[in-house]
Amino acid sequence: MKNSSLAMVVGVADLTWQSQQIESLTFRGFEATTAATVIYLSLSLLIAWIMNKINSRLRSTVHRRPGRLRSMAAGPLRVLLWPGKKCAAWLAPLLIEDPEEGLELSSARATWIRVRKIAFQGFVLLSKIIFALSFFFVLLKLLQGLWGFNWQVIGENISRLLVWRFPTAEDDFLWGLGGLSFSILMSVMAIGASFFIGLLVGLGRMSKNNLLRLPCMAYIEFIRGNPLIIVIFWVYFFIPVFFDTFINVFWSATIALTVFTGAYIAEIVRGGIMNIPAGHFEAAYSTGLSYYQTMRRIVLPQALKQMIPAIVGQFIAIFKDTSLAFVIGVLELTFVAQMLNNRLMVYPFEIYTSVAFLYFVCCYAMSIMAARLEKRLSKGGRVSLRM
Amino acid sequence: MWRYWLEKKWLQNLILCCVLLGAVCYWGFFFEFGYNFDWSVLFTRSSTYDEYLGLYLISGLIVTLKITLFSAGLALFLGTVFGLGRLSSFQPLYWVSTAYVEFFRNTPLLVQLFFWYFAMPQVLPENIKALVFGLDFEFWSATVGLGIYTGSFMAEVIRAGLQSIPKGLLEASYSSGLSYFRLCGLSSCPWLFEPLFLLWAVSS
Numbered sequence: 199m200k201n202s203s204l205a206m207v208v209g210v211a212d213l214t215w216q217s218q219q220i221e222s223l224t225f226r227g228f229e230a231t232t233a234a235t236v237i238y239l240s241l242s243l244l245i246a247w248i249m250n251k252i253n254s255r256l257r258s259t260v261h262r263r264p265g266r267l268r269s270m271a272a273g274p275l276r277v278l279l280w281p282g283k284k285c286a287a288w289l290a291p292l293l294i295e296d297p298e299e300g301l302e303l304s305s306a307r308a309t310w311i312r313v314r315k316i317a318f319q320g321f322v323l324l325s326k327i328i329f330a331l332s333f334f335f336v337l338l339k340l341l342q343g344l345w346g347f348n349w350q351v352i353g354e355n356i357s358r359l360l361v362w363r364f365p366t367a368e369d370d371f372l373w374g375l376g377g378l379s380f381s382i383l384m385s386v387m388a389i390g391a392s393f394f395i396g397l398l399v400g401l402g403r404m405s406k407n408n409l410l411r412l413p414c415m416a417y418i419e420f421i422r423g424n425p426l427i428i429v430i431f432w433v434y435f436f437i438p439v440f441f442d443t444f445i446n447v448f449w450s451a452t453i454a455l456t457v458f459t460g461a462y463i464a465e466i467v468r469g470g471i472m473n474i475p476a477g478h479f480e481a482a483y484s485t486g487l488s489y490y491q492t493m494r495r496i497v498l499p500q501a502l503k504q505m506i507p508a509i510v511g512q513f514i515a516i517f518k519d520t521s522l523a524f525v526i527g528v529l530e531l532t533f534v535a536q537m538l539n540n541r542l543m544v545y546p547f548e549i550y551t552s553v554a555f556l557y558f559v560c561c562y563a564m565s566i567m568a569a570r571l572e573k574r575l576s577k578g579g580r581v582s583l584r585m
Numbered sequence: 586m587w588r589y590w591l592e593k594k595w596l597q598n599l600i601l602c603c604v605l606l607g608a609v610c611y612w613g614f615f616f617e618f619g620y621n622f623d624w625s626v627l628f629t630r631s632s633t634y635d636e637y638l639g640l641y642l643i644s645g646l647i648v649t650l651k652i653t654l655f656s657a658g659l660a661l662f663l664g665t666v667f668g669l670g671r672l673s674s675f676q677p678l679y680w681v682s683t684a685y686v687e688f689f690r691n692t693p694l695l696v697q698l699f700f701w702y703f704a705m706p707q708v709l710p711e712n713i714k715a716l717v718f719g720l721d722f723e724f725w726s727a728t729v730g731l732g733i734y735t736g737s738f739m740a741e742v743i744r745a746g747l748q749s750i751p752k753g754l755l756e757a758s759y760s761s762g763l764s765y766f767r768l769c770g771l772s773s774c775p776w777l778f779e780p781l782f783l784l785w786a787v788s789s
Contacts, residue, residue, distance in 0.1 A: 201735065202652040204694050205727035208702040212652060216645030220638050226626045233627050233642055241646075326675060333677045343708075408597035440612065514691070521693035532695055539703060546704040554692045554700060561691035 200242065200425035207525065213237060214427050227435045231428065239423040351545045352552050355538055359556065362529060376529030378556055384448070384530065385517040388455035392516075393509070395456065396463025401493070403468050414464070421461035426522050430454040434526050451523035459516050466508045470501035503575060510568035514561050521557075531556065652728050659732030664739025671744045682740065689737035694730070701730040 206215035217234035221227040362376025375383075402414035421429065433454040438444055474497055482492040521532040535553040539546050590596055627639040670682030689697065702723070706714050717725075 201694060201731055202649050202656065202727070204698060205652055205724075205731065207695060208698050208727055209723045210648060210652065210727045211645060212649040213642065213645035216641040220626065220641055223634060224626050224631065224638065226623060229624055229626050230642075233639070234645075237642065237646055329675075330677045333681060407591065408594060409591070409600055412601055440616075518691075518693040521695040524695060532693070532699070535696070536699070547707055550696065550700040550704045554696050557692045557696060558688060562687060565687075565691065 200238070203238075203425040203427045204522070206427070214425070214431075218431075227431070228439055231431045231435055235424055235428055235432070238425060238428060239420065242423040243419070347548050347551075348545055349548075351542065351548050355542075355549070356552070358538060359531060359534055359553065362534060377534045378531045378560075380448075380528070381517065381520040381530040382560070384452050384455060384520045384523065384528075385513065387452050388459055388516050388520075389509075389513050391456045392459035392463055395460030396467055399460060399464035400467030400471070403464060404471060418461045418464055421458055422465070426454070426458050426519055427525055429458045430522060430526060433457070447523075447526050447528050451520075451526060451528045455516055455519065455523075458519075459512060462512055462515075463509065466505050466512065467501070469508075470505040471497060473504055474501055506575065507568050507572045510564060510571065514564050514568075517561060517564070518557065648724075652724070652731060655728045656732035656735060659729065660735035660739050663733065663736030664743050666740075667736065668740040668743030668747070671740065672747060686737045686740050689734055690741070694734050697734055698727060698730045701726040 202212060203214040205212050206218070209215075211219075213234055217230040220230040224230075359377050361379050399414045399417060402410040403418060405411055430451060433450045434447070437450060437453075478496055478500070479492065482496045487495065520530050523530050524532040524536065527533065531553055535549050539549050542549070627642070628637070630636065631638050667682040667685050670678045671686065673679050673682075705726070706717065706722075709717065
């Protein structure tokens with residue numbers, strides 16, 4: 199549901215798009231964004247509630263009444279399968295062994311069973327061959343398509359995509375920079391800052407004191423209930439209104455990403471800490487360590503180790519999400535691609551494929567690294583890192 | 586002393602309320618915004634456009650829900666197909682599903698949407714292009730793009746769900762003579778549904 203807010207960028211009139219429409223018609227960005235926020239928040243809380251209900255009911259059915267779920271799911275299926283069932287009933291004397299028959303098969307039946315087996319194997323083999331052939335055909339077509347690309351266009355624009363116009367004479371560091379390096383810069387800043395936010399908020403979320411717990415909970419729910427685009431629009435519209443300043447779009451996008459990711463990392467931290475057996479806390483407290491010492495010396499070292507793969511996953515997610523800064527006009531990779539596309543007009547395929555490829559290389563390298571890290575950590579420590 | 590008082594729930598709640606009230610007071614009455622709020626934009630008939638602008642939000646909500654439902658259905662289908670494909674021992678199927686999952690998981694949704702919307706029509710033949718543009722192309726490219734993107738995540742979840750089934754269960758059901766499809770239908774579904782619904786709750 200939240201991801202569908204991205205549909206606005208291709209011109210679908212969804213909720214986010216309509217709120218921007220109101221903004222552009224009446225210049226009331228603050229009010230429209232707030233209204234959209236309230237709708238998104240209530241909707242996603244509603245969905246989460248329904249899913250929780252279904253989940254708990256499902257859990258109880260799985261453990262107590264295994265038959266019910268199956269029959270529930272099979273109801274519509276049974277209607278669809280009814281003709282097949284009738285045919286099967288008609289063919290049954292041929293196909294299914296008669297329990298009265300005993301172990302001896304008549305020669306006709308034995309032949310039928312053998313033929314059936316061979317036919318089934320032949321069918322499987324045939325479909326495999328067809329699949330393999332079409333697979334190689336598609337591969338060939340893809341290679342042909344790649345061959346037919348206008349590589350010159352990509353070669354000319356690749357430096358634009360990577361650094362925009364970086365070595366410029368301007369004093370402002372942000373002025374000439376753009377493209378992929380901008381995205382990386384944004385995501386590194388965002389993950390660095392949001393790790394600390396997430397750590398503090400995650401610890402606050404677990405405290406018994408309402409004074410810490412409620413604000414942290416409100417923050418987490420509020421952010422997680424809204425799509426990133428809306429968070430970006432808040433920072434973009436609200437910071438000027440509340441603090442009476444104007445900031446570069448780069449900074450407002452980075453702040454939005456930080457705030458957004460902080461909530462997700464807080465949940466990761468909470469999950470990591472809850473994974474630590476309660477005995478460790480009790481042992482630490484009973485040896486006379488204070489809360490801070492317990493966390494610093496006992497709990498967090500173990501929990502952080504468990505959290506590393508999830509945090510790398512979050513980092514990949516942020517890196518992909520920097521593309522959303524496009525909507526407020528930050529010069530990152532997607533925006534540059536859009537700009538080049540508008541300028542060149544006739545090579546969208548080349549541009550977007552190379553952009554997707556650039557993103558893919560970075561994210562895939564990170565995910566391979568995460569997998570390696572996970573393997574190494576799980577070999578060394580006792581803690582299992584299966585997520 | 587203060588620690589004793591801070592452990593009282595009512596005091597904690599009281600302090601929170603005070604802070605909240607303080608913030609409301611500060612930004613509500615004392616702070617100079619340089620921006621005059623006009624909430625009536627959302628629920629009165631706009632004189633300039635002669636329309637209720639709040640209704641725009643409702644229609645937007647409906648479109649959002651429609652995209653969500655369609656793309657979730659598509660994602661469930663693709664996720665099941667490719668999630669099973671990633672566990673297949675037939676190599677080409679495994680390659681295709683792995684390539685699908687890795688590629689679509691590791692590129693941003695925004696770029697994918699741009700790709701479907703701007704680049705895809707370029708390679709379609711002329712008559713198909715005309716047909717597609719007649720059919721609310723924005724909506725369907727967004728829906729299909731979102732479905733394909735979510736499907737790659739769903740495939741991973743389904744694969745993980747299937748791999749978390751205890752091995753003994755699979756062996757038991759194979760040795761009791763269930764075929765592959767019966768096995769998928771009967772024994773693994775209850776095991777699959779839990780992570781699946783968790784994912785739905787998360788990704789929704």
